[in-house]
Amino acid sequence: MKKPLFLTLLCVLSLGLFAANNKKPSERELVSQNMPKIEAPSKKYKVLCFSKPYGFRHNSIEIGKTMMEVMAEKTGLFDVTFSEDLTEFAPDKIKQYDAICLNNNTHLQKGMKDEKMRETFINYVKNGGGIFAIHSATDGGWKEYVEMIGGNFDGHPWGAGGTWGIANEDPNHPIVKDVYQGENFTIKDEIYQYKDFDRSKNRVLMTLDLSHEATGKKNGKRADKDYAVAWVKNYGEGRVFVSSLGHNKEIFYHPEILKMWAEGFRFVLGEADVDTSSVPKPAAK
Secondary structure: OHHHHHHHHHHHHHHHHHHHHOOOOOHHHHHHHHOOOOOOOOOOEEEEEEOOOOOOOOOOHHHHHHHHHHHHHHHOOEEEEEEOOHHHHOHHHHOOOOEEEEEOOOOHHHOOOOHHHHHHHHHHHHOOOEEEEEHHHHOOOOHHHHHHHOOEEOOOOEOOOOEEEEEEOOOOOOOOOOHHHHOOEEEEOOEOOEEOOOHHHOEEEEEEOOOOHHHHHOOOOOOOOOOEEEEEEEEOOEEEEEEOOOOOHHHHHOHHHHHHHHHHHHHHOOOOOOOOOOOOOOOOO
16 A cells, blocks of 8 residues: 555656646746846936826836836846835926936826826926836827827837738847847838838838738838837937837747836936937848
């Protein structure tokens, strides 16, 4: 009787160890595993992560906050304050932050209705503040906000369930040179098209690769076929980084996208000086 009991206990123990070894990592663990190393920062900055949507609420908002928390911890680049309270944009509060992460803030104009608060926000950027805009932070806004961001949502023919081609237009640029070693790639996410987008006012880093079969089959609205996915710009003395990527949760722990985002944060915080001058759209191959 002892031997069968021993074998039974051994099997149970083995199954337990197997289950433990094959435990699915949490989202936080995935973000942490894939967060890149960066150059040691010259100081620790202060960042506000504002995560209140006033339209469609993306289910990736929470992992966006997790990504910010992990990036702060692992890079030492900044301390982060999380809020959904618009009072953080009051003059006496906003001035304490070196940059603001707009974490999928759909239709910010519907919440930030006060003209003085809007003016304070825009002047914050013009006077040297940084903006890191994720996905639907580009959906909506008022005139000056859209001008500051660089474009406004105009639909997404390239849906969240598809895998789309991305062209690295600027493979030597510090923000994207290490993303897939500067090569083009494919990714599963929802990709926006933009109205009120003027390439001459932005440094485009990545665009949709319309030579990719599935991507090129979709009918976008832009006559110039210029579908930017990531860009940087100066706005007054301020620095703006925009990522159309950020609908699907997986984007927030994608190792290659985190490379771009970490360098994007270094730029908006003034830790890295990069070229923001516009470049023409490359000729189609």
